[in-house]
Amino acid sequence: MNDQRQGKVPSVHDVARIADVSIGTVSRVINDSPGVKPATRQRVLAAIDELDYSPNLIARSMTSKRTGSIGVIVPFFTRPFFMEVLRAVEVTITQAGRELVLYNVQTNDQCDSYFRKLPKQRKVDGLLVISIFPDDAAAAGFKHAGMPVVLVDAYHPLLTSLVVDNIEGAYQAVKSLIEHGHRRIGFINGIIEGDFRFNRANDRLIGLHRAFGEAALLFEPELVLTAEWDRQGGRRAALQLLTRADRPTAIFAASDMHAIGVLEAARSLNIAVPTDLSLIGYDGIELSEIMELSTVQQPMKYMGELGVQKLIAQIEGSADGGSPPELIRLQPSLMMRRTITTLPPLNEATNT
């Protein structure tokens, strides 16, 4: 029925013409501002309906300086931990009627580039940064551009940060292993990727040290390995650990994916879990439940939800200088499942 058939999207002008009003009135109807006579409102509505008109959001962003989009910067988004955070993030953003722009980062450069450019490009109203520690320059850039930012599983003094006490989580895990009678405990840590920025590794090591210290256990550096954050990494490290003459009776892994790798290695070496080897993972991803893996559960869903909520609050209240940055601490919790057993009491003098 329409005369034009290709790529012509109607604008306020078209609506105005059809409804025989001015564009100002059309705009008022769209945003249901007060002071439009019901009759003309109806005419405009009819015209909108006839043309199947929707406002051009880009143009609207021009004047409103709001895009309705939230940028999510996340490293390796397909990894289970990030995935599960991201799921909660998506739900919360959609519920808020906003859109999610995904910035997946795999390298430091990529990350820096996003940190530097996104605040000024204005394609998003705010940035949710997951598991990445921005440096001072980046934080200053956000502030200077007035770009709202919330850090999830990361920290910077100038930015609202939502952190999980992973020192405590690792401490609890290792302590539990010790309480189950283990003395030779292997630790498979994740590598620190991209210099110091995607830092999920250090805290685990510190927690382990604390538990060791408290139990007056000797820390043996040979039992601490570093591996890629995936099951291949975990498997390789476990192979190395488990083929030692004095192999550990328990392994603590920095992530559940590492722990899955440990499981694979143990199977290939005919080492029964938990009979001959106890194992605790980290994160509490869904797969850990399928595999009945004991683990340290992070509140991933809550992190995602709360992070988005804080960010939206910041966006909507950003008329003034904004409220001061918050630091929110979350606690992980130890999930005891199938992969851990008490070691029969053997003569503990061996260790000295």
Next chain:
Amino acid sequence: MNDQRQGKVPSVHDVARIADVSIGTVSRVINDSPGVKPATRQRVLAAIDELDYSPNLIARSMTSKRTGSIGVIVPFFTRPFFMEVLRAVEVTITQAGRELVLYNVQTNDQCDSYFRKLPKQRKVDGLLVISIFPDDAAAAGFKHAGMPVVLVDAYHPLLTSLVVDNIEGAYQAVKSLIEHGHRRIGFINGIIEGDFRFNRANDRLIGLHRAFGEAALLFEPELVLTAEWDRQGGRRAALQLLTRADRPTAIFAASDMHAIGVLEAARSLNIAVPTDLSLIGYDGIELSEIMELSTVQQPMKYMGELGVQKLIAQIEGSADGGSPPELIRLQPSLMMRRTITTLPPLNEATNT
């Protein structure tokens, strides 16, 4: 050093003022158009550097009518199959220097709403639709708005579609089961979510029928169950199937997640896989490899890559009416792993 400290992002005007040129010249430098004297170019560049200026992309979109963003509409994006397609999609979009706007859909209404509004809102240059069959109205809407669209794992005659031959995949799987001597074969299909739109279920059933027919096997409706697309669904259905007096000796599952659930059910019933039960899943997600699950491998990575490439080609060539829609067929491949064995030859007369 700067006088303003809060939320003031410089514009072309600021750059022009500092460099003592007109905004036109600044624009020319930014887009390195020809016809700018090297000296003034340097001055402008210096000013840009001094102000740390980046063009406002929203404003740029205003005139260029290009946003640089690609919208990806995907149902239940956290499910492994979609996740693995999405991973490839993300990589390809980022490589192309574009941005990924994620539209996760869980209901038909949500989906319709996106189909209806996104083309006119102009926040994205194109739409990649994964595993959803748009109806004629939606397809017409895309065409009318001139919005480039590519369908991945879905089909519509008016739109470039990238389909996997899942009938063939299911056929191969079931045929293989039959060749291994199985006669009583259970089938756990996925439910059809949101009416007929997220349709990943029918083709599997058709393929099964074909294999059954070819082998002159009697199709027993009681052995065909429908379950949610997750492991709980698979587990429940398997429990039902495996507690029958005449339980099947093999199960074909519509997705790997279903198959994982079957594995769980079998474990809980002390039914050994593959000794007492053969199993083939579908999709070929990473987890299938971990679990050593036999499965029908879909080319997820390739689907994601190719879909984005076709979409970008369409976006960049959309000056004219655009090229006619393509229909691209991809083949899945049977992956034989641990969960299938040959049944010892028993008297086959039982079945008649």
Next chain:
DNA sequence: TTGTATGCGTTATCAT
């Protein structure tokens, strides 16, 4: 109650 005019930050088309 409604229309007109201006601005948002760019790009592009004119002049100069």
Next chain:
DNA sequence: ATGATAACGCATACAA
């Protein structure tokens, strides 16, 4: 080679 100026589609302050 460069500057002024008109769009782009919308919101809004102001005028009528």
